[in-house]
Amino acid sequence: MTARIIDGKAFAAVLLESVAEHVSHLKQTQGITPGLAVVLVGEDPASQVYVRSKGQRTVEVGMHSYEYRLPADTLEAELLALIEQLNLDPSVNGILVQLPLPQHLDEALVINAIDPSKDVDGFHISNAGLLATGQRAMVPCTPLGCLMMLREYCGNLAGLHAVVIGRSNIVGKPMAQLLLNESCTVTVAHSRTRNLPDFVNGADIVVAAVGRPLFVKGEWLKTGATVIDVGINRIEQGDGTTRLVGDVDYDAAKDIAGAITPVPGGVGPMTIACLLANTVAACCRVHFLPEPAGLTA
């Protein structure tokens, strides 16, 4: 069996098109242009690449992009002052503080300083709590993108056994919450789980978010399983160049899975599309306007 390839890039392009239409409608009928502020502290090269591509996509769909690049030694008080300024600025509908932050900054403190209604990453404790209790929340972009692709490829998810590998606050935990809200039977596994292959072998859906290259082996999978690979690992090749690989051994998995996301071109592009969709939703909510459908359970 050869798996269907879940084309996240194409899927994201469709979502971005509908975001762009929504933005254009807001402009024409309300004179409003949604705005997204992205804050990057420090000079991590990978983070700079992501921030640049977020800014480009934001402008492409017709929204305002505001970028703040702060030095690595920025004081916590300075960062909190910027967040407060963005919280109060009505032209800013979404605020994203790029993670990870430098060591001396308290990530939880900084994230929880963001106005929850502008927390388009869905990382604020208030949004995490709303999601965990099945209420309308800003949903973290990566798990939201994964859910959209799963709904498309599996249809109704109720009763399916999903194994989420990874327990981070930004992917594993919210992914498990979303799948529970879809009535999946959810197992949350992680790098310390014993007999992980046995759990994976029982899964109709596998979401791999452990951050270890090629960690999930093809032979662990149940035939026909749907595999979502959240990993983005840059590995050195023999010739000195680098290559992006996921957390799943794709070449082996594709002969056993029923459907699988590639890396790159799977979850990554959906993450950015969902970020922009969340920003439009945040803008609609603050103005009491109808918002794009399908962003939550």
Ligand SMILES: Nc1nc(=O)c2c([nH]1)NC[C@@H]1CN(c3ccc(C(=O)N[C@@H](CCC(=O)O)C(=O)O)cc3)C=[N+]21
């Ligand atoms: N507050 C915060 N929110 C985030 O959402 C956030 C963050 N911090 N810190 C870093 C991670 C990483 N992240 C990615 C988004 C898109 C791609 C993406 O589009 N990847 C392309 C390939 C990119 C490449 O070639 O390097 C793909 O998978 O096809 C990757 C990674 C968002 N993050």
Ligand SMILES: [Mg+2]
């Ligand atoms: Mg972790």
